[in-house]
Amino acid sequence: MKEVTAFAPATVANVSCGFDILGFAIDELGDRVTVRHAEESRLKVTKITGDGGKLPYEVERNTCTVAVQAMLKALGYTGGMDISLDKGLPLGSGMGSSAASSVAALIAANRLLNDPFTKDDLLPFAMLAEKIACGAAHADNVAPSLLGGFVLIRSYHPLDVTALHVPKGLHCTLIHPHMELNTADSRSVLRKQVSLQNATIQSGNIAGLVAGLYQENMGLISRSLQDVIAEPSRSVLIPGYEEIKEAIKEAGALGCGISGSGPTIFILSPDRDIAAEVKTISQKVFDKIGLDVDLYVSEINSRGAYVLNEII
Template sequence: MGEQLKIFAPATIANISCGFDVLGLCLDGVGDEMTIRKVTSKGVRITKIIGQDLPLEVEKNVAGVAALALLTNLDRELDFGFEIEIKKNIKPGSGIGSSAASAAGAVFAINRLLGNPYDQTELVKFAMQGEQLASGNAHADNVAPAIFGGFTLVRCYDPLDIISIHTPKELVATVIHPQIEVKTADSRAVLKPTVTLKDAITQWGNVGGLISGLYTEDYDLISRSLKDVIVEPLRAILIPGFDKVKQAAIEAGALGSGISGSGPSIFALSKGKENANKVAKAMQSIYENVGIDYDIHVAGINAEGVKVIDQPILEL
């Protein structure tokens, strides 16, 4: 046996303001490392988690649940199994796709070790089962960009239809992560089950404008479209200093700013690394006075998604 993959499982930003549960993007250089190996014993085992106190029990871990979803769907019985090690660099509850990274990484690596029997959309379906465990909702706006890379649109959930969206070359993300936890389940609990027709029309226009702006690399159009009139007003109260951080980011030159996923992370998109760094300093200046520790990242858009970083072959 002895075959294994070491992979990079990237962080992601979901929703991107106007695209609740359907839009997401993949971050470059921010993510987890995972090692998945084939072993002689059948089934899935999680042998080690570094960096976070998370369950090793397969049925209680998003990577384990996603891996089991893939293996259960196979049309053949395997005479071997898989061991998973995870180095968690993305903190759970951070709003930049911690659970999605683990789930996407697990199914990507197992699929590769099996000879790629599944396409990317099928891998998203399996990874969504990990999201179901984490948040109570099998959403794809984080796992889709983690697997596909770049910007993605979930055009439809039933049947699942993922569309890769063009990424403008100069687009750079800034993400500030306050060291508080906002659970996805809790952030969903504040949402209303219905919206007004006026707000829905505004949101549809912004989604269409953002997609168009990305394809045409029209940064002014991207800026005008990065607005959320439905979800952000309800979730903003869960994030200390949100309004001030958003205002500071835009005044510093960001195209737009909003809640990353379910929060508490706040993202901004900028044209160029120089602007993104100015935005980072502006965001930091607000949080220096809030009294909450934070991490901050300036990252380009990762067009590849989950990727192999090392592929040693071990002899057992």
């Protein structure tokens, strides 16, 4: 094979109560990466589009090359590759932008070498790229982007990731305000310690959300979409958040939360019609505020990252 192009989807991480341990994948939105064999024995970022000139070309700083370099080192491969990135996701959006880039690069590079690794095998390499991007090697974006569906990270040491059941009909509405919120800044506002009371509440909500997914119990899912740890500190950084949270109640939405570190807001609904109605309601809220937003309605993406095109 001479060239492979792969796609990796946007993701919602944390999912309210599941700070750093829960995430799910979104349909259609995402990044594309093309990887080609190179004559020289080195990695090189040859082109980046869709980033407004903000992303680095340096191999040690670009999430695509950091992830692929780790993969090639594990494989013992000494050949070269050229990598080009087409950003479909805005930077600092809370939709797993850095994760989508590294995951798409890994899928393309792995396929270029005839798939020596499984998707599960690729996860640690993507996590190394997340550490470069935001200072923490968390998996709640890269795991669902890579594997698809709803994902639970039970443990980081050792890494223990498992897929969760996705209820039929479950839809997500994403609201992306036109503002950038750096992940490191968003993490910096979090409290370093959690009270026993809040730890107990959060644990109950995580267990309730997982149980609700498996039981397809929309009421239990709705009651469990409560975050008492990260949301109180982060919500004040996102204009319109409290207004959205209040406005969607009568529409039949299950609940809302901050996608990743923000500023994107996610809203879960039991079907597409309610998700579409919530989209309209959300647009009106931000029109009143005077802040431009992008809005999307999506099913939960069960496919994850995949190869788009191969040139032999």
